[in-house]
Amino acid sequence: MNNRMSAHLHPGLNLGPAHGAAHERSETVLFGFWVFLMSDFITFGILFATYAANTGHIGLAGGPGPGDLFDLKSIGLQTGFLLASSLTCGMASLSLKYDEGASRVAQWLVVTALLGAGFLAFEVRDFASMISSGGTPMRSAWLSSLYALVGLHGLHVTMGLIWIAVMLALLAVVGLSDRVKTRLLLFALYWHFLDLLWIGIFSVVFLTGMR
Amino acid sequence: MSPWFGRLNWWVTPFSDAIANPNTNNLVAAGAAALVVVGALFTLYFLTRRHLWGRLWHDWLTTADHKKIGIMYVVLALVMMARAVIEGVIMRGQQAAVLHGGFLSADHFGELFSTHGTIMIFFVAMPLIIGLINIAVPLQIGARDVAFPVMNQVSLGLTTAGAALVMVSLVIGKFSTGGWTAYPPYTEAVFNPGVGPDYWIWAVVISGFGSMLSGINFAVTIYKLRAPGMSYMRMPLFTWTALCTAIMLIYAMPPVTVSSLMLALDRNLGFHFFTNDLGGNMMNYANIFWMFGHPEVYILVLPAYGVWSEVASTFTAKTLYGYTSLVIATMAIAVISYTVWLHHFFTMGQGNSVNIAFGIATMVIAVPTGVKVYDWMATLWRGRIRMTVPMVYLTGFFILFVIGGLSGMMLANPTIDYQVHNTLFLVAHFHNVLIPGVLFGMLAGIHYWFPKVFGFRLEERLGLWTAWLWIGGFCLTFLPLYVLGLLGMPRRMPSFSDPAYAPWVLIAGFGALVLLIAMIMLFVTLWVSARHRDRLAVPLGDPWDGRSLEWAIPAPAPEWNFAVIPRITAREAFAVEKARGDPYTRPTAYQDITLPKNTALGASICMAATLMGFALVWHIWWLAALGLGLIPGALIVRAFVRETERVIPAAEVARAHDAWLDAIARAAGVTRDAETETANRGLAAPDE
Numbered sequence: 001m002n003n004r005m006s007a008h009l010h011p012g013l014n015l016g017p018a019h020g021a022a023h024e025r026s027e028t029v030l031f032g033f034w035v036f037l038m039s040d041f042i043t044f045g046i047l048f049a050t051y052a053a054n055t056g057h058i059g060l061a062g063g064p065g066p067g068d069l070f071d072l073k074s075i076g077l078q079t080g081f082l083l084a085s086s087l088t089c090g091m092a093s094l095s096l097k098y099d100e101g102a103s104r105v106a107q108w109l110v111v112t113a114l115l116g117a118g119f120l121a122f123e124v125r126d127f128a129s130m131i132s133s134g135g136t137p138m139r140s141a142w143l144s145s146l147y148a149l150v151g152l153h154g155l156h157v158t159m160g161l162i163w164i165a166v167m168l169a170l171l172a173v174v175g176l177s178d179r180v181k182t183r184l185l186l187f188a189l190y191w192h193f194l195d196l197l198w199i200g201i202f203s204v205v206f207l208t209g210m211r
Numbered sequence: 212m213s214p215w216f217g218r219l220n221w222w223v224t225p226f227s228d229a230i231a232n233p234n235t236n237n238l239v240a241a242g243a244a245a246l247v248v249v250g251a252l253f254t255l256y257f258l259t260r261r262h263l264w265g266r267l268w269h270d271w272l273t274t275a276d277h278k279k280i281g282i283m284y285v286v287l288a289l290v291m292m293a294r295a296v297i298e299g300v301i302m303r304g305q306q307a308a309v310l311h312g313g314f315l316s317a318d319h320f321g322e323l324f325s326t327h328g329t330i331m332i333f334f335v336a337m338p339l340i341i342g343l344i345n346i347a348v349p350l351q352i353g354a355r356d357v358a359f360p361v362m363n364q365v366s367l368g369l370t371t372a373g374a375a376l377v378m379v380s381l382v383i384g385k386f387s388t389g390g391w392t393a394y395p396p397y398t399e400a401v402f403n404p405g406v407g408p409d410y411w412i413w414a415v416v417i418s419g420f421g422s423m424l425s426g427i428n429f430a431v432t433i434y435k436l437r438a439p440g441m442s443y444m445r446m447p448l449f450t451w452t453a454l455c456t457a458i459m460l461i462y463a464m465p466p467v468t469v470s471s472l473m474l475a476l477d478r479n480l481g482f483h484f485f486t487n488d489l490g491g492n493m494m495n496y497a498n499i500f501w502m503f504g505h506p507e508v509y510i511l512v513l514p515a516y517g518v519w520s521e522v523a524s525t526f527t528a529k530t531l532y533g534y535t536s537l538v539i540a541t542m543a544i545a546v547i548s549y550t551v552w553l554h555h556f557f558t559m560g561q562g563n564s565v566n567i568a569f570g571i572a573t574m575v576i577a578v579p580t581g582v583k584v585y586d587w588m589a590t591l592w593r594g595r596i597r598m599t600v601p602m603v604y605l606t607g608f609f610i611l612f613v614i615g616g617l618s619g620m621m622l623a624n625p626t627i628d629y630q631v632h633n634t635l636f637l638v639a640h641f642h643n644v645l646i647p648g649v650l651f652g653m654l655a656g657i658h659y660w661f662p663k664v665f666g667f668r669l670e671e672r673l674g675l676w677t678a679w680l681w682i683g684g685f686c687l688t689f690l691p692l693y694v695l696g697l698l699g700m701p702r703r704m705p706s707f708s709d710p711a712y713a714p715w716v717l718i719a720g721f722g723a724l725v726l727l728i729a730m731i732m733l734f735v736t737l738w739v740s741a742r743h744r745d746r747l748a749v750p751l752g753d754p755w756d757g758r759s760l761e762w763a764i765p766a767p768a769p770e771w772n773f774a775v776i777p778r779i780t781a782r783e784a785f786a787v788e789k790a791r792g793d794p795y796t797r798p799t800a801y802q803d804i805t806l807p808k809n810t811a812l813g814a815s816i817c818m819a820a821t822l823m824g825f826a827l828v829w830h831i832w833w834l835a836a837l838g839l840g841l842i843p844g845a846l847i848v849r850a851f852v853r854e855t856e857r858v859i860p861a862a863e864v865a866r867a868h869d870a871w872l873d874a875i876a877r878a879a880g881v882t883r884d885a886e887t888e889t890a891n892r893g894l895a896a897p898d899e
Binding site: 027028029031032035036038039040042043046047050053054058059060061063137138139140141142143144145147148159162166169170173174177183 | 358359423426427428430431434435436461462464465466468469470473476477480481482483484488489490491492495499502843847850851853
């Protein structure tokens with residue numbers, strides 16, 4: 001309460017006192033969203049644990065394994081797309097913070113969306129090729145947990161793309177109102193969170209799998 | 212499978228079963244379904260006849276006021292409780308009559324214990340605690356509302372959608388027979404191809420999202436919206452327990468959502484998480500489920516502990532004994548509760564060392580609980596005790612809950628658990644903690660805070676009858692189950708042949724009838740009190756000589772809660788002010804108050820989620836996609852609404868608040884002797 005006008009009201013990038021009411025109002029919402037992300041983290045944590053528990057030969061159930069199915073080149077590309085999209089998302093946040101105007105923010109969001117869509121395209125292509133070589137989620141417990149974990153992340157990215165579309169519409173219709181600013185901060189947290197999850201998936205699923 | 216109606220057809224109702232084969236079992240099922248249909252039709256008729264639709268919509272369904280949302284949660288819980296208690300009575304009746312043939316089929320009995328457990332946990336206990344937290348916490352911390360009032364509405368909508376699915380399952384199709392835990396592989400499509408487990412899955416998943424959102428809402432409210440000066444160690448104990456429960460909701464709800472969705476993937480898309488073949492492993496389900504399931508027990512009981520703390524100090528007119536130790540104990544329970552889940556399946560075969568570790572952790576969690584019981588007893592010591600209704604519940608809780616806790620200590624020992632696992636001993640144990648712990652706590656809390664939200668007290672005499680009936684009914688119904696468990700009677704049995712069980716089963720059956728009467732008396736108390744609300748009115752707001760902030764405002768609390776946000780200088784701030792002699796100070800200036808506007812978001816999401824859940828159960832894929840699309844659709848539409856707040860002018864606030872202060876200045880207070888009499892208008896006077 002005594003930090004009302006301080007520059008840093010919540011973890012992560014803050015709008016700063018120059019944004020006045022928008023800065024203050026974002027405190028509670030951003031904090032709540034951090035809490036939500038922690039809850040989402042538990043969801044992923046359980047899927048990670050399930051995946052890890054199913055990597056043995058019982059979980060593979062005689063079906064195709066990581067060596068038969070993973071295409072590390074494609075995974076590397078996906079990683080590149082997603083990490084680059086985090087950078088452009090950060091640029092959108094900076095444009096917001098330093099008042100470069102709604103259209104600059106929108107431009108960075110469009111670039112972020114394109115990179116995210118690139119990630120998804122390669123992910124879907126990988127899923128399709130895995131399925132065509134017999135790696136369906138119905139084949140074994142390992143594949144079930146693989147599709148659940150990676151698929152849930154992909155679903156999050158898809159929702160992120162829809163979110164970007166809504167934000168672009170809001171920027172066009174409403175402009176940079178206080179509430180839109182808060183929503184942009186929320187979106188940025190969400191998008192970086194997906195990056196963090198992907199680094200976990202990249203390490204635990206793909207790198208460990210190809211060892 | 213029809214593309215338009217999925218698995219749905221005219222022959223899935225209990226009515227068609229009853230017509231085709233009118234035996235007692237089918238008639239009971241059809242009667243229950245008829246009751247739901249008639250109840251729904253009557254409600255529609257009543258609302259139309261009395262022209263209440265507009266008021267229902269404007270004052271309730273679209274409101275974002277935390278007090279009204281809390282009330283709706285409690286109403287939902289009471290409606291669902293009526294069904295689940297009746298189911299319990301029918302099950303006890305079946306067992307009491309089984310040596311003479313019984314009247315239910317095994318499948319029907321399986322449905323009954325599955326719905327009974329699912330409803331009692333997810334749609335009675337959860338809405339009760341979430342409702343009570345909604346009502347009390349913002350008032351206790353000096354806030355105008357919760358942190359996210361509209362999300363609060365969405366939470367209620369999702370919980371209601373889950374409850375609606377369980378109610379629909381009574382009329383269309385059949386509910387799961389897999390118990391409230393829905394263990395695979397029994398609930399997998401191979402063994403249970405019907406709609407039952409799907410009803411369970413979608414009811415739990417949809418309401419689980421709502422509960423998780425409630426957790427976020429309460430945690431953020433308590434972290435961010437406390438009135439100036441209210442440091443953590445000045446918060447009332449109920450708020451502390453609400454904070455712990457909120458944190459646990461945030462972290463414990465995702466596991467059950469995930470395990471249920473994995474089961475749904477197994478059932479609908481042929482995945483192999485928990486199947487018997489291709490690497491599936493049901494032990495993983497048990498693990499994930501109880502990662503939710505055990506914290507859940509403490510999610511439910513901690514707010515009840517909070518109520519006991521408030522009740523014990525208020526109705527003894529004493530400062531709560533051992534505040535700091537109670538806070539530490541609450542937090543300790545919240546943390547340790549995440550380390551004991553495995554005691555739910557000691558017999559699954561994970562080996563001695565693992566079992567011992569979890570057995571010890573389970574025994575450790577009894578220590579903070581013991582600390583609490585001693586603290587409450589010390590609070591009573593030499594207090595100005597009034598045996599009001601909440602105090603009667605507290606007395607019942609003290610004795611009975613300790614018995615339940617001690618039987619839990621027995622079960623915490625894996626060696627003993629192996630002997631009584633899956634017997635009625637376990638059923639006796641968890642009813643023994645959940646009824647005297649959670650249910651009595653919530654009933655005491657309702658009695659305690661009822662005047663704050665409705666403006667009138669509940670009938671004391673009827674309330675006492677209700678309390679004693681609950682206590683007596685509990686003892687008669689559940690204490691015999693300990694004996695039956697030790698005699699070796701398994702739980703969930705639709706029939707048995709050992710006459711040694713008969714006397715105990717008969718006593719339990721009689722006890723169930725007493726519990727049914729207790730529940731009816733609860734409704735009678737509410738009804739009669741509402742009819743006599745003028746005589747019971749306490750508009751001045753402080754009927755029990757309360758100690759925390761919520762009693763320093765009018766009853767019913769105005770929609771803005773506090774005319775001026777108070778500054779807190781001490782723990783039990785209101786009691787301190789009264790002791791000092793300067794409560795009800797007139798504010799020097801009022802300001803405009805901003806509150807959220809009404810919105811149909813929660814109601815829309817409730818409708819969409821209900822449709823989606825129903826469609827997923829019956830494989831009506833187009834409708835499922837529609838329902839699923841409507842939810843983000845509603846959120847997106849909401850994002851474009853610009854005017855979401857309304858302003859109440861300072862003059863209006865001043866008028867209301869000054870009128871109330873004037874009424875206080877004119878009124879004569881009552882001492883604690885007259886607390887339950889008509890003279891009690893909500894202004895407390897010190898005892899002579």
